[in-house]
Amino acid sequence: MVEDEARDAELVQHTLREGGFDFSFRRVDTEEAFVEALEKFQPGIILSDHGLPAFDGFAALAIARKRRPDTPFIFVTGSLGEEMAIKALKSGAEDFVLKHHLGSLPQAVHRALRQAEIRAERRRAEEALQSSEERYRSLVELSPDALFIACEGRIVFINSAGVRLLGAPDAGAIVGRPMLEFAHPAERAIVEERMRALIEENRPVAFLEQRVIRTDGREVHVEMAAAPMKFEGRPAAQVILHDITERKQWEAEIRRLNVELEQRVAERTGELEAANRELEAFSYSVSHDLRAPLRHIEGFVEILRSTKGDALDEESRHYLSTIADSARQMGRLIDDLLAFSRTARAELRKTWISLNEIVRDVLRELKPDVAGRKVEWAIGVLPQAEGDPTLLRQVFSNLICNALKYTRNRRVARVEIGSTVTESEIIVFVKDNGVGFDMRYASKLFGVFQRLHRASDFEGTGIGLANVRRIIHRHGGRTWAEGEVNRGATFYFSLPRHGERRESVA
Incomplete structure (x- = not known):
């Protein structure tokens, strides 16, 4: 096997x-x-x-x-x-x-x-024909395939399997009748031409699918082959019919299953499209209906501050600040949720990209955020990869922002970005010397709203890493992390290798 x-x-x-x-x-x-x-x-x-x-x-x-x-x-x-x-x-x-x-x-x-x-028996029968017609007749009767001899267009001999295939009561009901009478009307011209070539050119005819019509009118699918021979000194054809009706039924079943599968795929596609439309409607509702009350809260807080701020005591001003901060946090959460939703629906536009170039773009954007901090960068040579530039830029931005956020309390922050390449994938990592995390809770890192640190210590909505996982999963890759409390963390993601190998670009 x-x-x-x-x-x-x-x-x-x-x-x-x-x-x-x-x-x-x-x-x-x-x-x-x-x-x-x-x-x-x-x-x-x-x-x-x-x-x-x-x-x-x-x-x-x-x-x-x-x-x-x-x-x-x-x-x-x-x-x-x-x-x-x-x-x-x-x-x-x-x-x-x-x-x-x-x-x-x-x-x-x-x-x-x-x-x-049967094929072995058929060969033995054909060899026996050379020495004795009587021996041939006894052997062909053992064949489960239909065998008959046609001479001058008429059937002059047929075995028992042939009688059964054609639905006749006995050989006498077949012998003497024209061979073409049992061919399907649409294929009679083809059969006649093949038999003519066999006789005139004295060459065998290879197996070919045909349809035959039984005596009861039923259609049967067969494979037909023929070889030239002599019958009582006259040119004749020895014809073999192998019943493939069962096989044709299986082929029809395969076609039916394929049609059914296509219908199911079409139905499922329609369901997904409807779900996407509902999700888009929900996203609009979140964006429009939830933002309006938040704007009202922030607006009236500012009015209260500007008109009544001097009359408020310290505790009341603190309450107002808390209300304003919570409204802004809610706004950021809505923005992140919408971004997370769009990530699932956005079309992947894959192309060959330089991962180093993406990292450089992200660092340029984050330059104001690290002003006044001492950050040591260790950026390795990353390979080219196939992916969506916009979405992969979002991955790097989330991971690098996290590294900067969780090293905020370090006198000297260190962030390392590197990669390894295996036979099947590219593995990229972002490593920092920040507060780290307990590996017992590593499975929660990439879940929506999952946070391992208090919001009062480190801001965030708990959606960034979930977005990273979704983007990488859509690229066919993996995400995971390693860390130790107060000794930093390393976040990994992989991208499958496709197409020809590309050179690394610094």
Whole structure:
């Protein structure tokens, strides 16, 4: 079995044994191991996943057809679209089974092994024709496929399987009738031309899907192949019909499921669009309806201060300041909530960007905020990355602002920005020597409204890091943090590596 997941291979073995098979099994996941197994293990049947990290199921099929053309090949895969399923069958695969429908695997294996045996029997029958027509007749009767001989356009011999396929009571009801009578009217011209070429050019006709009409009028899907021969000294055609009605039903089922899936996707898309419209309406309501009373509070506080401030005692002025500060804090909270909402809906506009350039822009913007402070910056060489420049700038701004905020009480603040690159992702970190945090509560850091420090010590709404996580998650990356109380913190985020490798830019 060509499979990179050992557990899937174990499930396949279990299913086959439950289906009554007794067998030896070998799992391979590379081309080299597959070729070696074909030569040494000599499998009676080959099962293969569709897509492997280092090896492709279609490549395995091509090798198998070349080295062991008689060994049945079945795809056992998690998913296979209609186009790929048709390609698999046309490329020589006997069948395909979806992993979440493994219950049908024993039947598929039985069928594939039976078909392989049929092909072997068919070959033996064709060889026997050269020595004895009588021996040929006895052998073809054993074939479960329909076999008949057509001479001068009429059927002169048909086996029992052919009689059953065409729905006749016996061979006498078929022999003597024109071959084209059983071809589908839309395909009779094609069949006639193929038979003419076979006789005149004395060359076989490869398997091709056709439709035949039974004696009861029912349509049957078959694969038809033919080879030239002599019948009583006259040119004739030996025709094989392999019933693929069941396979066509499966293909129709796949198409039906694909249509159903597309309908579900369309319905879900409509639901999401409706939810987005509701969210936009809510955002407008928050922005418009909640801001109005806040403006009134701030406005009347200022009027009270300017008109009655001198008459108020110290405690009353303190109350007014608290009201004004709370109104401004509420305004900032509304702004942050709206920004958080927009982050989820904003279209990602990915491009190749310099992370160092984004960091430089953020530091220029924050320059007034660090005036009068002693801050040591350690900024490494960051790689280029693929992402949305505006959203990633927001990530850096949040993380650097946090580093500056939580190092405020340090005589000398130190902020380090660096990165590491792995095979699959770029990891960026922002490290500071601030107040840090207790790792027991690290899971709360990136939640909405989650704060590990008192608002009286460090201002904030508790939305910034939630925004960071949402932005990075939309880029397909991860976020996490490490810290120690009074010994600083390090915040990490990762971005997946896509496309060609780019040089680092300082």
